[in-house]
Amino acid sequence: MSFRNVLLSASALLCMPLYAGNVIFDINQLITGTAPASAANPWLRATFSDVAGGVQLNLQTMNL
Amino acid sequence: MTNTEFVSKWGFSLNTLYNPSNLVIGFVGGAPAATTLTRSSNCCKLGGGAGGYYDIEFGFATSSSSGNRFLNGMTSQYLFSGISGLSTADFLTFGSATTKTTSSQLTPWYSVAHVQSIGQGNSGWVAGNTIGAPVPEPQSWMLFGTVAAGLTFAVRRRRKQTA
Numbered sequence: 001m002s003f004r005n006v007l008l009s010a011s012a013l014l015c016m017p018l019y020a021g022n023v024i025f026d027i028n029q030l031i032t033g034t035a036p037a038s039a040a041n042p043w044l045r046a047t048f049s050d051v052a053g054g055v056q057l058n059l060q061t062m063n064l
Numbered sequence: 065m066t067n068t069e070f071v072s073k074w075g076f077s078l079n080t081l082y083n084p085s086n087l088v089i090g091f092v093g094g095a096p097a098a099t100t101l102t103r104s105s106n107c108c109k110l111g112g113g114a115g116g117y118y119d120i121e122f123g124f125a126t127s128s129s130s131g132n133r134f135l136n137g138m139t140s141q142y143l144f145s146g147i148s149g150l151s152t153a154d155f156l157t158f159g160s161a162t163t164k165t166t167s168s169q170l171t172p173w174y175s176v177a178h179v180q181s182i183g184q185g186n187s188g189w190v191a192g193n194t195i196g197a198p199v200p201e202p203q204s205w206m207l208f209g210t211v212a213a214g215l216t217f218a219v220r221r222r223r224k225q226t227a
Contacts, residue, residue: 023155
């Protein structure tokens with residue numbers, strides 16, 4: 001690979017968003033009705049992650 | 065832990081700049097997969113009387129005949145695509161209470177879910193918000209480090225060749 005190609009590849013990579021993040025929602029509060037029996041909290045967790053091609057969501061039941 | 069409680073609905077909202085109907089939602093893995101997927105602006109009433117309207121609703125089996133229930137200890141994963149520039153930050157959006165009449169019924173939740181089979185057949189709407197702002201992941205720094213190391217190596221190699 002030539003030096004020029006290395007530079008071009010590196011530039012392309014550096015121009016990509018370096019930010020890859022995740023957002024976590026902990027479901028831990030009762031709005032209405034009966035609360036889940038478990039005293040442990042959160043009951044549920046939703047995790048959004050930036051991935052190639054979009055956003056991935058992981059739904060998880062933690063303490064039901 | 066009762067092991068009988070299950071999630072029947074789980075909802076989110078999307079940045080109002082985007083049309084939720086354009087979202088492509090694909091099941092990635094885990095178990096169970098949602099039996100219904102609904103997405104359009106304020107499509108979905110979640111949270112009971114004190115709840116609000118959300119843009120995306122995952123519906124899960126409520127009886128064994130309609131599929132596997134979403135029980136404790138399970139995960140269910142999806143990929144959102146179809147909207148250019150979509151990021152995790154676009155899901156930091158509260159449910160809408162536009163059709164409600166009093167301020168006490170505003171819905172300051174990012175996510176709401178319905179849990180059923182609690183105790184003697186009861187149910188409850190539960191909700192929550194983020195526990196942290198989006199943070200850079202390690203692979204971002206690894207990528208940056210790899211590029212920097214590669215550039216350094218290439219420059220040194222070139223200098224040796226020209227010397």
